Amino acid sequence: MADTDLARDDEFELTEEQKLLKESLLDWGERELPLTRVIEMNQEGHPYPEDIIKSLANLGVIMGPVPEEHGGSGLSWEDQAIIADQIGYIDPSIATAAGLMAVETGWGYTLNRYGNETIQEKFVKPAINGDQFVGIATTEPGGGSDVAGFESTAERDGDDWILNGEKTFISGTEEAQKMGGAFWVNVRTGPAPEDAPHKNMTSFCVPVDADGMNFQEPYRDAGRMAISTGGFIMEDVRIPDRFRLGEVDKGFYYTMEGFDNARILIGASSVGVTRRVLEEAADYIKERETFGNPLAKYEGIQFEFSDLYTRMKALRLMYQQVARMQEKRYQEAGKGERKREPKTYSSTDVARWISMIKWKAPHLAKEAADKAMHWLGAAGYADDYVFETAWKGVMSYCVGAEGGANIQKIVIGRETLGPEYVPYK
Amino acid sequence: MDFLVFIKQVPDTDEVKVDEESGTIIREGVPSILNPFDEYALNLALRLKEGMEDEVNITAMSMGPPQAKDALKKCLAIGADRGILLSDKVFGGADTWATSFTLFKGVEKMGGADLYFSGQEATDGNTAQVGPELASHLNLSSMTYVEDVLDINPKEGYLTAKKETDEGFIKLKSELPVVLSCMTPPDFEPKIPGVKEIMKAKNKPLDTWNHDDLGGTEEEYGLEGSESQVISTYPPPSKGPGEKFEGPAEEGAEKIFALLKDEGVCDD
Ligand SMILES: Cc1cc2nc3c(=O)[nH]c(=O)nc-3n(C[C@H](O)[C@H](O)[C@H](O)COP(=O)(O)OP(=O)(O)OC[C@H]3O[C@@H](n4cnc5c(N)ncnc54)[C@H](O)[C@@H]3O)c2cc1C
Numbered sequence: 009m010a011d012t013d014l015a016r017d018d019e020f021e022l023t024e025e026q027k028l029l030k031e032s033l034l035d036w037g038e039r040e041l042p043l044t045r046v047i048e049m050n051q052e053g054h055p056y057p058e059d060i061i062k063s064l065a066n067l068g069v070i071m072g073p074v075p076e077e078h079g080g081s082g083l084s085w086e087d088q089a090i091i092a093d094q095i096g097y098i099d100p101s102i103a104t105a106a107g108l109m110a111v112e113t114g115w116g117y118t119l120n121r122y123g124n125e126t127i128q129e130k131f132v133k134p135a136i137n138g139d140q141f142v143g144i145a146t147t148e149p150g151g152g153s154d155v156a157g158f159e160s161t162a163e164r165d166g167d168d169w170i171l172n173g174e175k176t177f178i179s180g181t182e183e184a185q186k187m188g189g190a191f192w193v194n195v196r197t198g199p200a201p202e203d204a205p206h207k208n209m210t211s212f213c214v215p216v217d218a219d220g221m222n223f224q225e226p227y228r229d230a231g232r233m234a235i236s237t238g239g240f241i242m243e244d245v246r247i248p249d250r251f252r253l254g255e256v257d258k259g260f261y262y263t264m265e266g267f268d269n270a271r272i273l274i275g276a277s278s279v280g281v282t283r284r285v286l287e288e289a290a291d292y293i294k295e296r297e298t299f300g301n302p303l304a305k306y307e308g309i310q311f312e313f314s315d316l317y318t319r320m321k322a323l324r325l326m327y328q329q330v331a332r333m334q335e336k337r338y339q340e341a342g343k344g345e346r347k348r349e350p351k352t353y354s355s356t357d358v359a360r361w362i363s364m365i366k367w368k369a370p371h372l373a374k375e376a377a378d379k380a381m382h383w384l385g386a387a388g389y390a391d392d393y394v395f396e397t398a399w400k401g402v403m404s405y406c407v408g409a410e411g412g413a414n415i416q417k418i419v420i421g422r423e424t425l426g427p428e429y430v431p432y433k
Numbered sequence: 434m435d436f437l438v439f440i441k442q443v444p445d446t447d448e449v450k451v452d453e454e455s456g457t458i459i460r461e462g463v464p465s466i467l468n469p470f471d472e473y474a475l476n477l478a479l480r481l482k483e484g485m486e487d488e489v490n491i492t493a494m495s496m497g498p499p500q501a502k503d504a505l506k507k508c509l510a511i512g513a514d515r516g517i518l519l520s521d522k523v524f525g526g527a528d529t530w531a532t533s534f535t536l537f538k539g540v541e542k543m544g545g546a547d548l549y550f551s552g553q554e555a556t557d558g559n560t561a562q563v564g565p566e567l568a569s570h571l572n573l574s575s576m577t578y579v580e581d582v583l584d585i586n587p588k589e590g591y592l593t594a595k596k597e598t599d600e601g602f603i604k605l606k607s608e609l610p611v612v613l614s615c616m617t618p619p620d621f622e623p624k625i626p627g628v629k630e631i632m633k634a635k636n637k638p639l640d641t642w643n644h645d646d647l648g649g650t651e652e653e654y655g656l657e658g659s660e661s662q663v664i665s666t667y668p669p670p671s672k673g674p675g676e677k678f679e680g681p682a683e684e685g686a687e688k689i690f691a692l693l694k695d696e697g698v699c700d701d
């Protein structure tokens with residue numbers, strides 16, 4: 009860990025349990041995933057090492073908010089966001105924070121909420137235990153931002169459904185094939201109505217080993233190399249109706265909720281990445297001297313540091329607030345399953361905040377890594393420091409993963425100014 | 434069976450700095466941790482518990498200010514079943530004797546235990562006295578530098594421990610109860626509490642006992658009950674930078690030897 013500690017003054021806001029969670033994760037990170045291993049794994053590439061998945065699961069940080077009776081730890085969303093922050097700090101390449109913790113938790117928790125017994129037992133629980141992978145497959149070759157614009161289909165056949173179509177840029181395809189598990193797959197179960205294309209979409213859990221699932225060669229991504237991004241073609245994939253998530257034609261709503269949950273954690277993880285980057289950089293600029301002074305004394309560098317640090321602290325408070333809002337919604341609605349309408353915050357209240365953090369936090373992390381590389385000069389460009397790894401990793405969240413930046417701006421605008429101002433309508 | 438582990442909250446020694454003017458330790462902003470030797474003692478107690486047929490209850494006890502609760506909570510998350518904090522203004526300023534006396538009064542109130550664990554030493558005070566002093570108060574044997582417990586037989590009432598000495602290790606047998614001062618082995622990996630353990634710890638009993646609870650006169654405790662008094666605290670004088678010889682090892686050895694001869698440390 010870095011000598012500089014930029015989290016110490018976070019403590020007063022945290023409960024005893026949250027402090028212990030952070031401490032445990034830090035100890036875990038020092039033992040299992042020091043920066044040297046992060047950099048090494050990023051260079052070696054996927055699939056993600058199973059021993060780390062297993063030990064992360066043993067800690068109980070995958071799908072923490074799932075209620076205990078369903079195999080989770082019954083954490084609050086704030087607890088889980090703090091975990092996400094700490095995991096981003098431990099692994100600024102964001103492969104662990106993103107591919108394992110955020111994807112599985114954000115989407116897995118939503119599966120837990122709407123999934124039947126079969127889905128819980130076959131897919132959710134084994135993923136919580138680190139024995140299987142569970143991922144999300146919404147994006148298609150036709151585009152990712154326009155979630156309602158998909159072309160994959162499912163047709164009912166007796167007690168089964170037959171799925172066809174293609175999914176692209178899907179996190180964890182190699183890991184899922186190795187470990188087993190399933191993807192949450194969105195398909196059309198009816199033509200898209202012109203005025204409401206989000207209707208007639210249904211979500212299914214599709215096991216990776218189902219007949220007709222043809223996985224493609226993974227992409228050669230710019231960063232986040234320790235976890236794979238790939239795609240698959242579904243050719244007459246037959247799955248039982250028990251693998252359907254929630255109600256027919258309601259998939260869009262579950263998907264938006266899954267995005268919300270994953271985005272909170274991506275926001276928090278990115279704050280953790282920023283903190284690690286700034287701490288490592290601070291250690292360096294305090295030591296390295298040019299023209300007889302440490303770099304940290306020069307305003308050109310110090311002021312940039314102060315600016316990034318201030319914005320990081322603001323985003324930390326913001327993710328905490330967002331996570332508390334979401335927790336309140338879930339407490340009011342019923343956690344394991346939906347029982348009531350939440351009263352205090354509407355889904356759009358929360359979505360707006362979530363988009364703010366999903367937009368700003370990864371960009372701040374990228375900017376911090378970029379600045380750090382400048383501060384370090386040639387050393388910053390070398391891959392034995394973490395900055396280049398972090399920069400490439402968080403970039404995935406700027407370009408698109410869990411929704412691109414412009415999409416977040418559209419959500420903020422729509423939920424604040426009104427739906428009549430949506431730019432694409 | 435009841436196991437009792439004495440634990441102390443200490444400043445993270447990696448972070449301790451000394452105020453150069455006043456010579457006192459700067460405690461502000463220094464994070465506190467569970468004394469690492471005590472963490473080992475607790476892990477050892479847990480390991481023994483797992484291997485026992487009888488049901489074992491592990492209590493962690495500490496004397497300290499209210500924030501020492503944090504260290505006890507960590508013990509509960511690691512696996513202790515109960516925490517007891519002895520905390521009162523009256524206990525303040527205790528030397529090792531008054532500390533061990535207070536802990537002893539806590540043990541009395543608790544009703545005693547079947548096996549006691551302390552760390553070999555606390556990383557701040559470093560006296561290594563509290564463990565053996567507790568044994569003395571309790572009128573029990575004391576075993577120090579205990580790296581491991583090899584065998585424990587509650588039915589016949591004894592245990593065998595592995596004790597570190599300057600020469601190596603010795604195997605020691607003692608009747609139960611006994612006070613073990615535990616020494617962390619080099620390959621020790623502390624148990625990292627997971628989410629479930631941390632959440633479970635929330636519902637475990639954690640009591641605070643004050644002077645009224647322990648009884649006895651105020652003079653027996655804290656500063657007044659202390660036999661020794663700290664007169665001043667100062668950092669050890671910093672060593673000079675030393676001299677560095679570079680080159681082949683043999684040449685270096687010759688140079689060092691010549692130097693030692695000059696200093697009169699050795700002759701030919
Ligand atoms: C590393 C990585 C992992 C991923 N993992 C998964 C996964 O596990 N599952 C999954 O389903 N998907 C995944 N994705 C895909 C991700 O969801 C998409 O990248 C995202 O939805 C954007 O879609 P797109 O890439 O097709 O870009 P497009 O939709 O083609 O958009 C391109 C650009 O235009 C912007 N844009 C789009 N519409 C508008 C508009 N109306 N106004 C202004 N700007 C606009 C977008 O913000 C984006 O910057 C992953 C992506 C990456 C990079």
Ligand SMILES: Cc1cc2nc3c(=O)[nH]c(=O)nc-3n(C[C@H](O)[C@H](O)[C@H](O)COP(=O)(O)OP(=O)(O)OC[C@H]3O[C@@H](n4cnc5c(N)ncnc54)[C@H](O)[C@@H]3O)c2cc1C
Nearest residue numbers: 439496526528529532551552554555558559560561562563
């Ligand atoms: C001469 C002298 C005077 C002192 N005067 C003061 C003073 O005026 N004010 C002041 O605040 N401090 C004072 N101290 C410090 C304080 O007495 C010690 O920190 C305390 O008694 C424990 O001693 P130690 O740290 O050396 O522990 P050690 O004897 O090295 O600890 C061995 C083990 O005993 C157990 N143990 C030790 N302390 C505790 C505890 N508090 N609760 C539970 N278990 C414990 C732990 O298992 C530990 O691993 C003084 C110390 C000395 C030596």
